[in-house]
Amino acid sequence: MVVRSLAGALLALTMSALVMLARPAAAAPFVYCSEASPEGFNASLFIANTTFDASSRNVFNRLVEFERGSTKLRPALAESWTISPDGRVYTFKLRPGVAFQTTKTFTPSRPFNADDVLYTFLRQWDPNHRDHRLSGGSYEYFNSMDMPKLITAIDKLDDLTVRFTLSQPEAPFLADLAMDFASIFSAEYADAMYAAGTPEKIDQEPVGTGPFQLVGYQKDAVIRYKAHPGYWEGKAALDPLIFAITPDAAVAYAKLKTSECQLIPYPNQADLPAMQRDPDLVVTSQEGLNVAYLAFNTQKKPFDDVRVRRALDLAIDRDAIIAAVYLGAGRKAKNPIPPTLWSYNDAIVDTPYDPAAAKRLLAEAGYPQGFETDIWALPVKRPYAPDSRRTAEMIQADWAKVGVRAVIVSYELGELLKRTKAGEHQTMLFGWTGDNGDPDNFLYTLLGCEAAKDGANRARWCDARFDALVTQAKRTSDVGERTRLYEEAQVVFKQETPWVTIAHSVVSTAMRRNVENYRIDPLGGHLFYGVDLAR
Amino acid sequence: MPAFILSRLLQLVPVVLGMTLLAFALARLIPGDPVETMMGERGIDPAHHAAMRHALGLDRPLAVQYLDYLGGVASGDLGRSLVTKAPVLGEFLTVFPATVELSVIAVAFAIAVGLPVGVIAAVRRGSAFDWLAMTASLTGYSMPVFWWGLLLILLFSVHLGWTPVAGRIDVLYDVPPVTGFLLVDTLIARDGAAFASALHHLVLPAIVLGTIPLATIARMTRSAMLEVLQADHIRAARAKGLTSFRVVFVHALRNAMIPVVTVIGLATGTLLAGAILTETIFSWPGVGKWLVEAVRRRDYPVLQGGILLVAGAVVCVNLLVDVLYGLLDPRIRHAAR
Numbered sequence: 001m002v003v004r005s006l007a008g009a010l011l012a013l014t015m016s017a018l019v020m021l022a023r024p025a026a027a028a029p030f031v032y033c034s035e036a037s038p039e040g041f042n043a044s045l046f047i048a049n050t051t052f053d054a055s056s057r058n059v060f061n062r063l064v065e066f067e068r069g070s071t072k073l074r075p076a077l078a079e080s081w082t083i084s085p086d087g088r089v090y091t092f093k094l095r096p097g098v099a100f101q102t103t104k105t106f107t108p109s110r111p112f113n114a115d116d117v118l119y120t121f122l123r124q125w126d127p128n129h130r131d132h133r134l135s136g137g138s139y140e141y142f143n144s145m146d147m148p149k150l151i152t153a154i155d156k157l158d159d160l161t162v163r164f165t166l167s168q169p170e171a172p173f174l175a176d177l178a179m180d181f182a183s184i185f186s187a188e189y190a191d192a193m194y195a196a197g198t199p200e201k202i203d204q205e206p207v208g209t210g211p212f213q214l215v216g217y218q219k220d221a222v223i224r225y226k227a228h229p230g231y232w233e234g235k236a237a238l239d240p241l242i243f244a245i246t247p248d249a250a251v252a253y254a255k256l257k258t259s260e261c262q263l264i265p266y267p268n269q270a271d272l273p274a275m276q277r278d279p280d281l282v283v284t285s286q287e288g289l290n291v292a293y294l295a296f297n298t299q300k301k302p303f304d305d306v307r308v309r310r311a312l313d314l315a316i317d318r319d320a321i322i323a324a325v326y327l328g329a330g331r332k333a334k335n336p337i338p339p340t341l342w343s344y345n346d347a348i349v350d351t352p353y354d355p356a357a358a359k360r361l362l363a364e365a366g367y368p369q370g371f372e373t374d375i376w377a378l379p380v381k382r383p384y385a386p387d388s389r390r391t392a393e394m395i396q397a398d399w400a401k402v403g404v405r406a407v408i409v410s411y412e413l414g415e416l417l418k419r420t421k422a423g424e425h426q427t428m429l430f431g432w433t434g435d436n437g438d439p440d441n442f443l444y445t446l447l448g449c450e451a452a453k454d455g456a457n458r459a460r461w462c463d464a465r466f467d468a469l470v471t472q473a474k475r476t477s478d479v480g481e482r483t484r485l486y487e488e489a490q491v492v493f494k495q496e497t498p499w500v501t502i503a504h505s506v507v508s509t510a511m512r513r514n515v516e517n518y519r520i521d522p523l524g525g526h527l528f529y530g531v532d533l534a535r
Numbered sequence: 536m537p538a539f540i541l542s543r544l545l546q547l548v549p550v551v552l553g554m555t556l557l558a559f560a561l562a563r564l565i566p567g568d569p570v571e572t573m574m575g576e577r578g579i580d581p582a583h584h585a586a587m588r589h590a591l592g593l594d595r596p597l598a599v600q601y602l603d604y605l606g607g608v609a610s611g612d613l614g615r616s617l618v619t620k621a622p623v624l625g626e627f628l629t630v631f632p633a634t635v636e637l638s639v640i641a642v643a644f645a646i647a648v649g650l651p652v653g654v655i656a657a658v659r660r661g662s663a664f665d666w667l668a669m670t671a672s673l674t675g676y677s678m679p680v681f682w683w684g685l686l687l688i689l690l691f692s693v694h695l696g697w698t699p700v701a702g703r704i705d706v707l708y709d710v711p712p713v714t715g716f717l718l719v720d721t722l723i724a725r726d727g728a729a730f731a732s733a734l735h736h737l738v739l740p741a742i743v744l745g746t747i748p749l750a751t752i753a754r755m756t757r758s759a760m761l762e763v764l765q766a767d768h769i770r771a772a773r774a775k776g777l778t779s780f781r782v783v784f785v786h787a788l789r790n791a792m793i794p795v796v797t798v799i800g801l802a803t804g805t806l807l808a809g810a811i812l813t814e815t816i817f818s819w820p821g822v823g824k825w826l827v828e829a830v831r832r833r834d835y836p837v838l839q840g841g842i843l844l845v846a847g848a849v850v851c852v853n854l855l856v857d858v859l860y861g862l863l864d865p866r867i868r869h870a871a872r
Contacts, residue, residue: 031706037828039618047577136620138587144577200620215709219629220820220828222706242706246818254688254700414567414833417574432576445578456578 030238030533032526033246033261037220040135042203043180044124047140049524052180054223054243057525059101060183060208063092063117064174068530069519071289071341071437073174077112077184077209087169087477092117094160099230100186101213105205108188112209114156119187121154121164131190135203141181141435169475171482175436184209211236211529220245237532256281256510262533263511263518265526269327269386275510286520287331288507289338289434290384291442293499294375294395295459297426302371309497310351311361312427315402316395316500317353325390326503333501335490337442340522341434342479343486348494358402370403376420376428377410383524384431384505391502392429421455428458429502433524439486444470447498461498543857547850554846555608555839559601562838569593569617569833591617593835604839613840618832623840626825631844632715633703634814634821638806640737641745646799649749653756653795657764658783669757672750684743684816691739698739701818705732740817744810748802755798759791766790792863800856804849 034053039046043056056062063078075081078092098112123131124139125148142148150173153165166173176182189207193199206214209232212225227239244261246252252264253271257278267275267283275283296303296312303309322330334350337343362370375395378388385391392408399406406427411419420428435441444451449467451457466489473485493499509520514534521527570579570587579587588594592603607614613623652672656665692700703717704710708729710720718737721730763769764787772786773779811823822845829837 029707040620047573047575136590138590140574140577143583144574144579218712218820219626220824221633221703221818224706224709244702244706244818245820246701247815247824248818250685251688251701251816251818254693257693258696258700260700260702412565412567414569414572417571418568421571421578430576451578454578454580456576 029240029242030263030528030531031242031244031261032528033252033255033264034223034243034526035245035249035252035265036247037245038223040203041206041214041217042135042185043183044120044139044142045135045203047144053526055206056180056183057521057527058212058225058241058529059206059210059214060185061098061210062178062180062182062184063094064178066178066437066521066523068527069521071175071434071522073178076178077117081174083174083477087171087475088166090164090166090173091157092162092164094162095232096160098209098232099228100189100209101207101228101230103205103207103213105201106186106189106192106207108186108207110188112184112186113159114162115159115187116184117162118154118156119190120182120185121151123185123190124181125151125154130194131199131202135200139181141179145176145179145181145435147176169477171474171477172436172438172440175438175441179436212238212241215240231529233529236529238528241528253510256512259512262515263509263526265509267508267510269329272327272329272508272510280513281510282513282515283508283510284518284520285329285506285508286522287338287340288383288505288524289340289437289522290432291333291336291338291504292330292382292384292391292429292431292502293333293336294502295428295430295499296497297423297428298459298461298498299423300426302365302367303426305365306496307361307365308367311358311365311402312399312404313351313497313500314354314361315358315404316398316502318500318502319353321391321394322503324394325385325387326505327386329386329506329508330503331506333504334494336447336493336499336501337439337486337490338434338504341437341439341442343439343483345487345490347487348490351494351497351500355398355401362402362404367403370405372405372407373399373426374409375406376416376425377408378413378429379410379416380413382431383433383507384503385429386505388429395429420458423460425458430458435523437523439482440470440474443486443489443493444474447493459498461496463492463496463498466492466496539861540854540858543854547854550850551847554843554850555605556601558839558842558846559604561842562835563597565830565833567833569835572831572833573618608843613843614836616829616837617834618837623836624844626837627822627841627844629712629715630820630822630825631848633717633819634807634810634823636716636718637737637740637744637813637819637821638803638810640741641806642748642799642803644741645745645749645752645802649752650756650795653753654760654783654788656753656757657760660761665757668753672753675746676750676754678746680743680747680812681816683746684739684813687739687743688816699736701816703733703736703819704729705736708732740813740819743816744806744813748799748806751798751802752795756791756795759794760787763787763790789863793860796856796859796863800853800859803852807845807849 036050038051038054039048040051041055043052061077063076064073065076067074077095077098079095081090081092083090094114100108100112122129124142126132150166150170151164152167155163157163185202186207190202193201211228211231213228215224215226217223223243225241227236229235246255249266249268253267255261256264272283275281296309298304318332322332334348335345375392377392378385389410396406396408432442432446446456447461448470449462452460452462469485469489473482476482507520511518516532516534518531570584615622616626652668656668659665688700691698710717710724710729713720713723717733721733769782769787772782810821811827814821814823826841829841
């Protein structure tokens with residue numbers, strides 16, 4: 001007994017001593033509980049959001065950027081630009097006097113200039129560039145945005161003027177340049193590291209012109225940044241900025257409650273009501289720039305028949321899916337693009353939930369008894385789909401009511417993507433998050449004939465009318481004209497129904513009440529410039 | 536003794552070879568394609584896809600890939616991660632100390648509590664303490680690690696505020712990594728507050744990770760002690776008039792230690808597996824988290840290398856246990872000759 005109470009007392013004593021000792025003395029930093037380790041610090045080599053948050057979005061700048069909290073473009077490292085009347089030549093006037101960060105290994109001798117722009121793009125574009133093969137040398141976004149074919153020349157006209165020449169007019173090009181892969185690197189730093197025999201350091205110890213500079217990184221634990229003192233828009237208010245890597249959302253919530261972090265990125269949907277009740281926390285939500293859909297494999301019977309596709313669209317109760325799977329944090333989708341995107345056609349009439357009409361249509365198409373099919377569901381949570389499997393089960397039940405017997409197919413993610421790319425599925429639950437706020441990035445990228453070849457178009461749908469509209473919209477720079485074309489394309493889409501458009505999910509962020517001016521990025525990033533912490 | 540250790544080491548050669556094959560096969564048996572996983576929703580044309588697979592060396596026959604990997608292992612090169620492009624061994628060495636530090640503290644906690652509890656339960660067999668200890672240990676053994684961890688976080692960190700929620704050390708401390716063991720590095724840096732913070736962050740994860748070994752050790756000690764306490768030499772010792780303490784802790788416990796040490800050795804192996812869950816809950820930057828991430832991304836070199844290195848660590852611990860047997864019981868040492 002004595003021993004036990006003694007041990008208890010000792011334990012309590014040690015604990016309180018630890019609590020006292022372990023309390024840090026310095027000013028509180030801004031801690032962001034990020035969800036995973038970044039793959040690296042050069043955004044052009046990767047496509048994961050986590051990597052962009054840790055690199056391009058806070059450490060680097062691009063020629064043009066998205067305004068914070070929107071998809072509107074604004075001048076950044078380029079002060080201004082002109083586009084030739086034929087839409088093929090873009091000339092950028094660069095911002096003078098922009099300082100690169102000074103780090104342990106590098107002190108810049110000159111401000112940002114045209115050489116840096118050339119280095120950044122030539123490294124990705126020219127297979128014979130000195131650094132093209134560096135760090136694996138696969139530039140996923142640059143390739144997937146078709147840049148190698150699109151760009152025919154990049155020229156330096158003078159120290160502060162750069163000219164891009166394209167093989168054809170491409171209206172989304174400016175928005176493409178605001179994407180993470182186009183983050184501007186320092187040519188001087190690259191040369192210095194090359195001379196020192198450690199060229200790959202530019203991808204691991206980044207030097208950018210952005211508001212925060214990397215100070216230290218411990219894999220799976222912590223990323224440290226300090227405010228870049230010479231940042232061209234003025235020094236950031238948060239200093240230091242720390243990413244505490246916390247993979248479990250429930251644990252991140254606990255850390256938020258105890259002030260171990262000030263902001264968490266992807267709270268569990270089920271925790272949101274409790275967070276909203278907590279007087280110390282603030283939850284902000286915004287419709288994400290995304291869409292969740294069910295794609296019919298239009299090259300397979302019976303889905304080559306538009307009546308079957310329409311019937312199965314009518315047979316799904318999407319309101320029930322929004323309530324049960326999205327827990328209300330989603331908006332029923334009627335178009336393939338989200339309502340926050342320009343050219344969204346609100347005149348489109350949504351498909352009602354009407355099993356009786358679905359049955360009639362199936363009978364008309366020659367399937368009065370229904371048929372057997374499959375639904376391929378994603379095995380993982382995605383930003384647009386909290387639970388793909390559950391959605392599949394609900395659709396399965398809805399279809400059973402009109403006589404269509406579906407089995408649910410699920411593989412590990414990579415295997416599923418491979419098999420559906422090869423067209424093994426009959427229907428598939430999938431989705432998309434926009435990259436650059438251009439409708440082209442949904443309509444052409446996911447539904448164009450070109451995308452039916454590279455696999456992004458899982459409906460394998462190639463409609464001449466639709467494809468002509470979205471291709472023409474790509475070649476026109478007049479926004480009014482483009483809007484008209486995209487609105488018409490959405491009409492064709494609805495008539496042809498290659499997808500059942502399910503939902504646009506709502507994205508939430510939770511933070512301590514003293515965090516000020518944080519804005520949700522519709523493109524899914526977490527940006528900390530302009531954010532403040534009330535003391 | 537050296538001959539004993541040598542014979543044990545020789546037995547390791549086929550074990551290591553088998554492990555390389557198993558590690559390679561396990562990594563490849565998981566379905567999925569790293570390139571597809573990397574691209575996600577994005578399209579990729581077949582030519583570019585093939586080029587990427589070629590660049591990663593995945594288009595070669597499996598046997599060639601295995602021999603290449605084996606050759607690398609023999610020369611101490613485990614290849615580079617497909618994702619970060621960093622050497623696998625280097626990555627392992629940055630995450631391994633965190634797991635070792637956590638495991639050592641967890642085992643120490645399990646032994647420090649489990650052993651006395653087992654002994655007392657055996658000596659007072661059938662008492663309320665015995666009943667309570669054995670029920671508690673069965674509960675501890677059956678508790679899902681994930682749930683147990685979250686429960687402790689909610690109680691001690693969120694409600695009582697006694698312990699930090701997660702992480703290895705308060706983010707304010709930037710201790711230069713020398714050994715990778717934070718308890719050591721903070722001492723090298725002569726930063727008492729950082730040391731306290733590291734220790735403080737160890738409390739909950741060590742309890743969570745140590746719970747199952749603790750329960751096993753307590754139960755095993757109890758049953759081994761019960762058996763030994765019936766033995767003739769114990770009756771003789773008591774008859775000689777030795778103190779009860781001496782009889783129990785010197786004459787009985789040493790004999791009961793053989794099965795207990797075995798359990799501790801095996802527990803250390805399972806600890807590395809249990810660490811995967813514990814590390815995820817407590818955001819602990821160790822081997823478990825590193826491997827889970829590699830499985831998710833189909834990062835074959837990391838999987839192959841990581842499985843091999845972890846298996847190697849388990850083998851080393853068991854070798855140590857074998858040596859300990861010899862020290863505890865001369866009969867085993869002589870039989871091995």
